[in-house]
Amino acid sequence: xxxxxxxxxxxxxxxxxxxxxxxxxxxxxxxxxxxxxxxxxxxxxxxxxxxxxxxxxxxxxxxxxxxxxxxxxxxxxxxxxxxxxxxxxxxxxxxxxxxxxxxxxxxxxxxxxxxxxxxxxxxxxxxxxxxxxxxxxxxxxxxxxxxxxxxxxxxxxxxxxxxxxxxxxxxxxxxxxxxxxxxxxxxxxxxxxxxxxxxxxxxxxxxxxxxxxxxxxxxxxxxxxxxxxxxxxxxxxxxxxxxxxxxxxxxxxxxxxxxxxxxxxxxxxxxxxxxxxxxxxxxxxxxxxxxxxxxxxxxxxxxxxxxxxxxxxxxxxxxxxxxxxxxxxxxxxxxxxxxxxxxxxxxxxxxxxxxxxxxxxxxxxxxxxxxxxxxxxxxxx
Numbered sequence: 565x566x567x568x569x570x571x572x573x574x575x576x577x578x579x580x581x582x583x584x585x586x587x588x589x590x591x592x593x594x595x596x597x598x599x600x601x602x603x604x605x606x607x608x609x610x611x612x613x614x615x616x617x618x619x620x621x622x623x624x625x626x627x628x629x630x631x632x633x634x635x636x637x638x639x640x641x642x643x644x645x646x647x648x649x650x651x652x653x654x655x656x657x658x659x660x661x662x663x664x665x666x667x668x669x670x671x672x673x674x675x676x677x678x679x680x681x682x683x684x685x686x687x688x689x690x691x692x693x694x695x696x697x698x699x700x701x702x703x704x705x706x707x708x709x710x711x712x713x714x715x716x717x718x719x720x721x722x723x724x725x726x727x728x729x730x731x732x733x734x735x736x737x738x739x740x741x742x743x744x745x746x747x748x749x750x751x752x753x754x755x756x757x758x759x760x761x762x763x764x765x766x767x768x769x770x771x772x773x774x775x776x777x778x779x780x781x782x783x784x785x786x787x788x789x790x791x792x793x794x795x796x797x798x799x800x801x802x803x804x805x806x807x808x809x810x811x812x813x814x815x816x817x818x819x820x821x822x823x824x825x826x827x828x829x830x831x832x833x834x835x836x837x838x839x840x841x842x843x844x845x846x847x848x849x850x851x852x853x854x855x856x857x858x859x860x861x862x863x864x865x866x867x868x869x870x871x872x873x874x875x876x877x878x879x880x881x882x883x884x885x886x887x888x889x890x891x892x893x894x895x896x897x898x899x900x901x902x903x904x905x906x907x908x909x910x911x912x913x914x915x916x917x918x919x920x921x922x923x924x925x926x927x928x929x930x931x932x933x934x935x936x937x938x939x940x941x942x943x944x945x
Contacts, residue, residue, distance in 0.1 A: 566569060568733050571938040572857075573630050577692060579769055581701070587864050598707075605714070605758060612925050614924060622644065622804075624748055625789050625790075625791055626673065626789070626809075627791040627807050627814070627861065628671070628673025628675045628791055629667075629670060629673075629674040629858055629859060630671055630675055631859075632671070632726060632858055632859050632860065633667065633668065633671055634662055634664070636659040636664070636896070637660055637664050637667055637668050639657075639658075639659060640657040640658075640659065640660045640665060640668045640696075640699075641668045641671060641910075642670060642868045643655045643657050643699075644657070644669070644672060644699055644755070645676065645679075646670060647699070647701065648672070648676075648679050649679070651681075651703070651707045651710065653701060653702070653703070654698055654699065654700045654701075655698065655699055656697065656698050657687075657696055657697065657698065657699055658695075658697065659694050659695075660685075660695070660710035661689070661694040661695055661696060662689050662694045663694075664696075665687055665689075665696045665699065666733055667765060667858055668696055669685055670857075670858055671858060673768075673792075674792045674794070674858070675791075675792075677760070677761050677777035677778070677781040677784075677792065678761070678781060680713070680717070680760035680762045681696065681702045681703055681704070681705070681710045681713070681760075681762050682701055682703070683701060683702040683703050684701070684702045685699060685700065685701050686698065686699075686700045686702075687699045687702075688700075700797035713762050713766060714837050714846070715846040716762075716765065716766050717761060717762060717766065718767045718796070720765035720781070721781075721785065724741075724744055725785075725786070727740055727744070728740070728786055733811075734788060734809075734810040734811050734869075735811070735842075735874055737783065737786055737787075737788050737809055738783065738808050738817065738869070739841070739871075740812055741779055741782045741786075741788075742779065742817065742822060742836075742841060743836055744782070745764060745775055745778050745782070745819050746775075746780055746819055746822045746823055747836070748768060748770060748835050749754060749764050749768055749769060749774070749775060749778070749823075750769045750821065751769075751770070751771065751775075752769035752770065752771070752824050753771055755767060755770065755771075756794050756829070757770075757771040757773075757774075758770050758771045758773065758774050758833075758940070759777075760773070760774060761774065761777050761778045761781050762930075764777075764778035765778065768792045772804040772805065772820040773802050773804045773848070774893065775794060775804075775807050775819045776790070776793070776804040776805055776818045776819065776820070777804075778819075779806050779817065779819050780792050780806060783806075783808065787812050788809065789808065789809035790806055790807070790808045790810060791806065791807045791808075791859075792804065792806060792821055793805050793806060793807050793816070793855075793859075793861075794851050794853070794854070794855045795852055795854040795855045796853050796855075797851060797852055798801065798851055798852065798853060803819035803820075803852065804820075804822065805819070805840070806818070806819070807820075807864075807889060808842065809862070809872055809904070810842060810868075810869040811868070811869065812857070813864070813866035813868065814815065814850075814864045814866070815842035815843060815844070815864060815866060815869055815870070816840070816842070816843050816844075816845070816848045816852070816864070817840065817841060817842055817843075818852070821837065821839070821840045822835070822836055822837050822838065822840065822841065823835075823836075823837065824837055826924075826934070827871070831903060834902075834904060835903070835904075837906075837938055837941060838871040838872070838906050838939070838941075839934045839941075841870070841871040841904070842868075842869040842870045842871060842874075843870060844863075844864055844865050844866070844867060845861070845863045845864045845865070846863075846865070848936075850937070851934070864887050871906070872906070872907065872939060875906075877893070877906055877907045877908060877912065878907075878908045878909070878910060879908070879909050879918075880909070880910045880911065880914075881905060881909055881910075881911065881914035881917040881918060882910075882911060882914060887917065887921060890907070890918070890921055891921055891924070891925060893907075894921070894922070894926075894942075895925060897944060898925070898944050899924070902944055903943070903944055903945060904941050904942065904944060905941070905942040906939070906940075907939065907940060907941075907942075908937075908938050908939035908940070909938050909939075910938070911938075912938060918940070924934050926944075928943075929942055929943065930942070931943065
């Protein structure tokens with residue numbers, strides 16, 4: 565017996581497929597008419613770039629690189645971020661010249677510590693008008709390795725986040741991130757990946773760029789505004805640090821210089837320096853010069869979140885009551901097993917008073933201080 569019903573089903577399926585194809589073709593032609601003959605791929609790329617630009621704008625922080633770009637640069641920024649996020653190797657851009665695309669690439673480097681897989685950039689440009697038409701990137705490894713590293717970074721973040729407690733203040737979160745990165749990272753030059761966060765979370769060793777991007781990554785993920793700052797350490801060359809917002813005020817933070825440059829690493833959890841924890845512009849400029857080619861930084865003067873102010877370790881030794889408080893605090897640190905006593909004085913002329921008080925309590929001691937700084941650290945054992 566022949567199966568006429570089976571033939572009818574097949575015929576219906578074929579007709580349905582033809583109808584779907586005709587509808588799709590009609591929709592495509594209608595879309596072509598809608599976009600005025602524009603290349604359809606370019607249309608979708610523009611739509612995605614617009615979406616990326618809206619996302620970037622919604623995530624903008626006051627001192628991110630993005631905030632200091634012109635509108636045409638922001639459009640290119642969105643396209644390049646989309647390329648990196650999708651692990652593509654090239655993307656078309658328009659409306660920017662070679663100087664502007666360099667600003668765009670610098671801004672992305674400043675703003676996206678989470679994009680740790682970007683390698684070397686290059687671009688095509690017209691030698692006549694210097695306009696850039698395409699940006700390319702080389703990746704140091706394949707997408708599978710990128711995903712493996714991403715998993716490793718996420719595991720490190722989950723470990724870190726267990727220390728974030730309900731009700732922690734902005735100050736507490738910044739201090740926790742600062743101490744976490746310093747405790748879990750060894751300053752080590754010439755490591756692969758030392759310009760990105762994988763060096764900190766995956767290899768536990770880095771230089772200033774890695775420290776600063778790791779701090780930025782952790783704080784942004786826990787709701788604290790934090791930007792990456794590039795510049796130089798006076799007399800030492802290129803350097804990087806952070807700008808953080810604590811309770812509505814901005815402060816500079818240098819976790820790299822929070823590492824003690826000492827041979828004793830037996831207790832890294834205690835070997836932390838606080839001279840550059842939430843400092844003013846005036847204090848920073850004694851040793852650092854921020855690069856303001858892209859980002860313009862006003863003067864920041866707040867002191868409430870400075871370590872020595874917040875921890876009540878700032879002493880006016882012109883007053884007898886403050887001398888007594890200094891001695892009491894030093895004795896408490898000594899008797900409770902603290903390895904270091906960190907303090908600052910309000911007047912450089914009273915440093916001799918501090919030395920006399922330390923002699924009275926400790927007899928002999930080692931101490932560390934930064935040049936032109938009113939803060940000091942005493943080694944207690």
